[in-house]
Amino acid sequence: MLLLGFGFSLRAQDAATEERLNKLSGQIEDVIATQRAQQKQLDALSREIESLRDRLSKPTAAYATPEDLKRLADALRDVDRKRMEDSERISAQLARLGKTLAAPPPTQKPKPSTAAGSETATTDKPPKEEKGFEYTIQSGDTLSVIVQAYKEKNIKVSTDQILKANPGLKPEKLKVGQKIWIPAPQA
Numbered sequence: 001m002l003l004l005g006f007g008f009s010l011r012a013q014d015a016a017t018e019e020r021l022n023k024l025s026g027q028i029e030d031v032i033a034t035q036r037a038q039q040k041q042l043d044a045l046s047r048e049i050e051s052l053r054d055r056l057s058k059p060t061a062a063y064a065t066p067e068d069l070k071r072l073a074d075a076l077r078d079v080d081r082k083r084m085e086d087s088e089r090i091s092a093q094l095a096r097l098g099k100t101l102a103a104p105p106p107t108q109k110p111k112p113s114t115a116a117g118s119e120t121a122t123t124d125k126p127p128k129e130e131k132g133f134e135y136t137i138q139s140g141d142t143l144s145v146i147v148q149a150y151k152e153k154n155i156k157v158s159t160d161q162i163l164k165a166n167p168g169l170k171p172e173k174l175k176v177g178q179k180i181w182i183p184a185p186q187a
Contacts, residue, residue: 131183131184132165132181132182132183132184133155133181133182133184134179134180134181134182135179135180135181135182136177136178136179137174137175137176137177137178137179137180138176139176141174141176142171142174143159143162143163143171143174144159146162146180146182147159147162150182155182155184155185156185157182157183157185159171161183162180162181162182162183164183165180165181165182165183166180166181
């Protein structure tokens with residue numbers, strides 16, 4: 001009996017050991033399966049890193065070739081040369097315009113009369129025998145401002161007299177620096 005009891009106890013221990021062994025075996029298989037899965041992930045990541053390194057080391061179409069850079073440099077030199085030529089032309093034109101604007105307006109000389117009894121032709125400036133004052137237009141001047149300024153100097157002159165003394169004068173187009181004739185008042 002003792003043998004039977006001992007045999008039963010051995011069988012129970014064998015069954016428990018076998019169960020533990022099976023449990024450990026299952027856990028080892030799970031660990032191995034997890035390790036394989038992680039190894040597959042590591043291999044995939046390694047391939048992806050290698051692929052990225054290859055792509056980074058190869059130039060793409062976004063990079064300029066030396067020929068592209070040379071063509072660009074030539075085009076820039078050409079544009080800069082044209083810009084300088086344009087600048088010189090503009091400077092020369094501005095200089096000509098400056099000289100034109102700085103030059104006094106051309107004066108017209110009185111034309112001689114065609115007939116002995118006829119009056120002299122009208123000009124921008126009256127003959128020298130006529131008494132009066134030469135006035136240079138300043139900024140903000142109008143004919144009425146000029147008339148008022150002369151009135152303050154006790155010289156009575158009207159806008160009509162100024163217009164008659166300066167044929168062709170347009171009151172709305174007075175220019176700074178323009179000279180006009182202010183006739184002296186008739187006694």
